[in-house]
Amino acid sequence: MKTVRFRIARPQRAEQWQEFDVPVQDHTTVVDSLEWIRAHLDRTLMYRHSCHHGSCGTCGMVINGTSALACTTRVVDLDLETDQVVTVTPLPTMSHIGDLAVDPTPLFRHFPAAAGYLRPSEANRGSTPPEEVPQYKRFENCIECGLCVSVCPVINLREFMGPAALAAYNRELEKNPGRSDELLPQVEGAEGAAGCDRHLACSAACPTGVYPAKQIVQLRKKIEGWQKNRESGTTGSAGDGSPVVPL
Amino acid sequence: MAVRKSHGHVVIIGGGGTGAAILHDLLLRGFTATLVERGELTSGTTGRHHGQLHSGARYAVGDREIARECMDEVRILQRIAPEAIEMNWGLFVALNEEDNAFAPEFIAACQESGIPATEVPVAQALQMEPQLNPAILRAVKVPDGTIDAWRLPLHFFATARANGGMIKTFTEVVGVIRTAGRVTGVRVLDHAAQNEYDIAADLVVSATGAWAGQIAALAGIALPVTPAPGTMVAVKKRLNNMVISQLHPAGDGDIVVPQRGLSIIGSTQWQTDDPDTVEVPAEDITYLTARAAQLIPAFASTPFHAAWTACRPLAGSSGSVEDGRKLSRDFLAIDHGTTDNTPGLISIIGGKATVLRAMGEQTVDMICHLFGISEGCVTATTPLMSHRGYYNPALAGERAPTGGAL
């Protein structure tokens, strides 16, 4: 057990910053530390958290300058030699509520409508599901944490739908190719897939392996193919034309 | 929905799954309602639970009624919130002769509870789940699944908000207001604005789980709730698609739930005084990992992802952990007007994430009874909005995939 100093941004308060000393063990995470501060030192500290294992996407924050999930960032893994303290600030590009808590509404502004959240499972390929299960399914990798958007250099330069939303479009089109004519016009403009400058910061920041930059490349390919079809006058969608299951 | 006069204003304390379902149901039955949560939604027990959608098989031997309720809710949730569930079924597997001998009683209890539990040959179980311990003696298939612990409640919150429900996060109840003996509202601290104010209510519902004793104390009521935390450990790979459980009466570390790219073993259970000061015991990580490896050997060699705890509320001051486990897993709805001479306050404690909708229904039935009105519950047949609808109402709908891309 050792003691680590946390320096936490509290922008809505007169003091702006506050420091707390927290006892940490090897497995203590930044969220565990914030919980400890709230329970033992200051019950007014505001931060978002829910699952504590990297699945809900609520706990994104900037920890020693890096956008990360607080619940899967272990304190002992931070470079405390250089930084001395753990500095934590709220995630940018979201609406600020207080201290480290943000409102993720801006993240969802450009997501595709009526998109599902399940996908086929890749685990144990070749296994045979029980007869009641047509295909093993699992939730999408994207936990909608907004870390990718927080590090995207384009977001601050000009109107851009952002990596999370564009990745969601690509995922939805992978699963429902029949929606091409409906969804591709929404992402073909300069604010959509064409707006990506390929900085790749999003893919490096993503905690769950979505690789949003790769998704955007795939989306661009879909757009190109679909635009060619449109110019050559091919009717219908570039997808497989399979029927869409209504809600 | 036609505009009609509200039956009254209900304040719900606690933004977990229970509060979410009560809020949603109240709005559909013609109440106005405000929910207050001290932190982010589901920042208590709900967001951190193990993620198992319980078919009820785990409970059938002990309590057929609880098991039957789980099975009913599994069917209902698949209809009203299909995208919040990985519905891949589950296997109960016998690791030793004692487990093996338990199987007939287990299967019979499931079937009596309406749960379609069937034995599958071990070779077939290994085709369903190739990473299972090949030394298992028997396997029984049941309709278990995986819940997204955050997004299932968010489906309820999204729908409730669209129906006019007020949801106030980072708003902590710091006092319960009493007028002539009756609870008439709550005093809250708004953490963002850093001020306190009162919210008037015709009825206050405390859906604060392991914190219910603290809220009751604010109203001058002694409510013995013992917080009972448990640890879960996740590894960085999805080793199974079905929920894998040990075929024995419930114990520690006997369920591996898959979720996204993870597999999660849970849980342990002990008792504590304060749900806010619980830390992960280092020895639990070692213990749970070893237990998981008995079911799925590769668990032990898969990189560690996370360890965390969640707190069950045990009603009544139980003497020992043994007693604690045997306490009914069902939930308690307490009308403090009847039990403590304090009308205007009810407490809802216990239950499971799987049965959140049923808890909402039974609580609002009780509220309707208190208000002297008859208004039927329709939540079992009302599809919920997508979780994304909570942040953007244009994203309310969800549809199933038609393609097969990974």
Ligand SMILES: Cc1cc2nc3c(=O)[nH]c(=O)nc-3n(C[C@H](O)[C@H](O)[C@H](O)COP(=O)(O)OP(=O)(O)OC[C@H]3O[C@@H](n4cnc5c(N)ncnc54)[C@H](O)[C@@H]3O)c2cc1C
């Ligand atoms: C280890 C473990 C594993 C579990 N696994 C499963 C599982 O796999 N499947 C399953 O179906 N169930 C599972 N459960 C059970 C399930 O998690 C709970 O039954 C359920 O989440 C309880 O929800 P709740 O809304 O009643 O309580 P909570 O989610 O705890 O909600 C109470 C809320 O009240 C808030 N609050 C407290 N004080 C105040 C205040 N003063 N002012 C405002 N708000 C306040 C808290 O912040 C909290 O968010 C598990 C439970 C545990 C402990």
Ligand code: SF4
């Ligand atoms: S793509 Fe990755 S970083 Fe972006 S919101 Fe989704 S999970 Fe978070």
Ligand code: FES
């Ligand atoms: S608390 Fe859920 S991702 Fe961190």
